[in-house]
Structures are given as structure tokens and as C-alpha cells.
Amino acid sequence: MNRGSDVFTTLMWGLRRYAWMVAIFVLAIGVLVPTGLNQRTPTFEARAQVGPTLPLQLNNADPLPRIGESLFNNGAVEQSVRKLLRQPNGNIIPAHVKLIAAQDNLVLEVVAHADNAQEAIAVANMAAATFVTELNRYSQSVAPFLLQHRAVQAKKIPKIAGGSLSIAFGLIAGLVAGVGFVALLLVLRRPVVDSSAAEDSTGAPVLGRISLPKGGGHLEPADLMGIGLLCRRILSTQAKVVYLAGPVVGHLNQLGDAMQDFMTRVRQARDDASPDDAGDSVRRSGEVPEIVVLDGPSLELWARVPSDSSTTLLLIPEGIGARRLRTLAEEHFTGTPAGVVLMTTHRRSRGAEPPAASPAEKPQESKDGSSSTPTRDKDQSKQTEQTKQSGQADQSKQTERAKDADRSNKTEKSTESEQSKGAKLPKDPSDASASSR
Numbered sequence: 001m002n003r004g005s006d007v008f009t010t011l012m013w014g015l016r017r018y019a020w021m022v023a024i025f026v027l028a029i030g031v032l033v034p035t036g037l038n039q040r041t042p043t044f045e046a047r048a049q050v051g052p053t054l055p056l057q058l059n060n061a062d063p064l065p066r067i068g069e070s071l072f073n074n075g076a077v078e079q080s081v082r083k084l085l086r087q088p089n090g091n092i093i094p095a096h097v098k099l100i101a102a103q104d105n106l107v108l109e110v111v112a113h114a115d116n117a118q119e120a121i122a123v124a125n126m127a128a129a130t131f132v133t134e135l136n137r138y139s140q141s142v143a144p145f146l147l148q149h150r151a152v153q154a155k156k157i158p159k160i161a162g163g164s165l166s167i168a169f170g171l172i173a174g175l176v177a178g179v180g181f182v183a184l185l186l187v188l189r190r191p192v193v194d195s196s197a198a199e200d201s202t203g204a205p206v207l208g209r210i211s212l213p214k215g216g217g218h219l220e221p222a223d224l225m226g227i228g229l230l231c232r233r234i235l236s237t238q239a240k241v242v243y244l245a246g247p248v249v250g251h252l253n254q255l256g257d258a259m260q261d262f263m264t265r266v267r268q269a270r271d272d273a274s275p276d277d278a279g280d281s282v283r284r285s286g287e288v289p290e291i292v293v294l295d296g297p298s299l300e301l302w303a304r305v306p307s308d309s310s311t312t313l314l315l316i317p318e319g320i321g322a323r324r325l326r327t328l329a330e331e332h333f334t335g336t337p338a339g340v341v342l343m344t345t346h347r348r349s350r351g352a353e354p355p356a357a358s359p360a361e362k363p364q365e366s367k368d369g370s371s372s373t374p375t376r377d378k379d380q381s382k383q384t385e386q387t388k389q390s391g392q393a394d395q396s397k398q399t400e401r402a403k404d405a406d407r408s409n410k411t412e413k414s415t416e417s418e419q420s421k422g423a424k425l426p427k428d429p430s431d432a433s434a435s436s437r
Contacts, residue, residue, distance in 0.1 A: 025178030030171030246315035
């Protein structure tokens with residue numbers, strides 16, 4: 001796992017991401033294995049005992065187990081059992097018969113396994129008789145041996161797993177195995193799930209975390225909020241062009257369209273803002289940045305014309321491998337301003353999907369073969385026209401008000417000029433004649 005990321009956070013992300021893998025382990029170990037063992041064919045076990053008839057010629061019984069194992073595995077016992085079972089090939093020891101030679105014990109037990117009780121008894125007695133013959137070859141140096149207790153009955157071997165208790169233990173074991181496998185996978189893959197790990201892998205700051213719907217579709221309010229915060233951070237810089245790069249072109253186009261729409265609304269708000277709003281934190285001077293997705297010709301332009309007035313955003317999905325992320329950073333970070341954007345995906349909610357058209361809204365073909373416009377499209381076009389008309393009406397009202405203000409100003413100026421001229425002229429013609437005389 002990454003040094004810059006929290007181990008517990010990465011593990012929780014891995015368990016959410018690979019929950020299906022943990023479920024497979026739980027199902028396989030906790031349910032299928034106990035069920036399969038419970039349904040297997042029953043096995044029967046029979047035992048025969050071999051022991052000395054006279055005192056041992058040895059100082060103690062320590063060498064006896066080793067002597068017994070050597071003689072039991074020398075091939076004579078296997079050949080006799082193979083003839084009895086009529087099995088020319090396959091494993092005989094210890095699949096069908098084996099020897100139990102305990103330390104400090106003079107009794108040697110021959111144990112046989114078979115699918116039925118009669119076969120198990122026959123195999124145990126045949127193997128024990130052959131084993132006695134091999135032991136008595138060394139009767140002078142060890143002791144004479146005899147089949148002390150023949151196998152007379154066989155009992156069914158209890159199954160390794162079965163019942164509800166075994167299934168419960170199997171579920172716990174499967175859960176532990178699944179979590180351990182996911183942890184090992186995370187250590188090998190080293191996914192990037194947080195900002196610190198992304199910064200350690202790329203050396204660039206993380207500018208935000210956004211969420212997008214899987215397979216495209218309409219953005220939800222939470223998605224738009226994250227994209228809006230990312231755009232405000234971009235607007236606080238002096239970047240004129242924002243290049244979007246990443247491993248998935250579809251996500252880049254979706255983010256580019258959303259950012260371009262946000263930038264357009266910011267431009268309109270800036271143009272309509274009053275001078276009192278000049279102190280807003282959002283940049284109002286100059287043009288808003290242009291959003292360019294690095295794909296095809298735009299990628300060639302980005303590589304050919306580097307500029308310090310541009311910013312490159314690397315859109316990476318949450319959980320990308322650290323090695324893959326370093327490779328993307330080396331390909332797209334060329335010394336110009338750059339940043340990283342973490343992306344999560346979610347399923348489209350039903351409310352975010354456009355509603356299905358009703359039968360009345362579906363286009364109907366006319367007699368000449370042309371399709372009529374749906375009712376919903378007509379309503380939307382009417383609303384759009386009404387909105388345009390209302391906007392034009394508001395603009396015309398504002399224009400009329402400005403013209404009225406200009407007319408009133410002109411009227412006031414003309415009145416003042418006429419009053420000033422009237423003050424210079426005499427009020428009575430007689431006064432004018434007298435003054436002329």
C-alpha cells in the first residue's frame with residue numbers, strides 16, 4: 001500500500017471494491033467445501049494388531065518402530081493387498097492400508113480403509129499376516145512375532161465436516177481468507193485512493209474530487225457541486241486554457257462539457273454583474289478559461305505549443321495503480337502548471353434519468369410519412385420561446401427607460417438654456433425703445 005495513504009482507509013476501499021471476491025471465498029470455503037465433504041462416500045476402517053511372542057533381543061524398544069516401518073514398506077505387504085483388491089495400478093500404502101508404530105510400544109497396528117466393512121476387514125488381516133511373515137525373518141535378532149488380534153469388525157470413519165457448526169466455522173474461515181487475499185492484492189497493486197497518495201505518485205497538487213455517473217448520463221446535484229468547486233479553483237488562477245487528460249476519454253468529455261457549461265454561466269454572471277460586485281473572489285477581468293480535452297488534434301496542439309498560461313488537469317479514477325498513475329504523470333506533466341483530480345463513479349439514480357415518453361408524447365406519422373413533433377417537445381419549445389420573449393421584453397423596457405432618462409436630461413438642459421437667454425432680453429418692448437433712444 002502507499003506510504004502516503006492510510007492503511008485502514010485503503011483496506012476499507014479494497015473491501016468495498018472487491019466485495020464480490022470476498023463473497024466467493026466465503027461461499028467456496030464456508031458452504032461448498034463442507035457440503036461436498038458431507039456428501040462424499042462413507043469410509044470404513046478396520047484394525048489388526050501384531051506383537052512379539054517372546055522378549056525382545058534388543059536392549060530397549062526404541063528401534064522397533066523403525067524396524068517395523070522398514071519391513072512394512074519393503075513391498076511385500078503392498079503386493080499382497082494389491083492382489084486381494086485386484087488393483088494393478090494406484091497407491092496402496094497409505095491410501096488403503098498403513099502402519100501405526102508408536103514409540104515405546106511393542107504392539108504394531110495395521111489399519112485398513114475401504115468403502116465397505118467386509119473389504120476393510122479383509123485388507124487389514126491380509127496386510128497383518130504378510131507383515132508378520134516379514135518380521136519373523138528377523139526373529140533371531142529381534143523376536144518372533146504373531147498376529148495377536150485379527151480384525152473382526154470395521155467402523156465408519158466420522159466425516160471431517162458436517163452439520164451447522166462446521167458450516168459456521170467454514171464461513172468464518174472463508175471470510176478471513178477473502179480479507180487476506182484482498183489485502184495481498186492491495187499490497188501488490190498499491191491503489192491510489194486519497195489525495196496524499198496521488199500527490200506522492202505525481203508530485204502535483206490535488207485540486208478536487210468529483211463524482212460522475214457510470215456510462216454517462218445526467219449529472220446529479222452532488223456531482224455538479226464538486227465540478228463547481230473545481231471550476232472556482234481554476235478561476236482563481238490566471239490560466240487561459242485548461243487541458244483535460246486521463247485514461248478514460250468518455251469521462252474527460254463529460255467533465256469538459258460540465259466545466260464549459262459552468263464557465264459559460266460564470267461569464268454571463270460576470271457580464272451582468274454591477275460595479276459593486278468587483279470585489280468577488282471569482283475572476284472578472286479577461287475571458288474565462290477554455291476547456292480542451294486532450295484527444296487527437298488537441299493532443300498534438302498541446303504537445304507542440306506549451307504555454308505557462310495553461311493548466312493541465314489529470315483526471316484519474318479512484319483506485320488506479322500507483323505505477324499507472326506515475327506513467328500518466330510522466331506523459332502529461334511537462335513543467336507547466338498542472339493538477340490532479342480524483343474521480344469516483346456511481347450508478348445513475350432513477351430520478352436522474354430522463355422520463356420515458358408516454359404514448360401521447362411519441363411522434364406520430366402523418367399520412368405523407370412525416371413524423372409529428374411530440375407534445376413534450378412542443379411544450380418545451382413554447383417555454384423556450386416564452387423565456388426568450390420575456391428576456392427581450394425586459395431588455396426593451398430597460399432600453400426605453402434609458403431613452404426616457406436621456407430625453408429628460410435633454411429637456412432639463414434646454415429649459416435651463418432658454419431661461420438663461422430670457423434673463424438677458426428686456427421684458428417690455430417700450431423699455432427696449434427707450435434704451436435705444
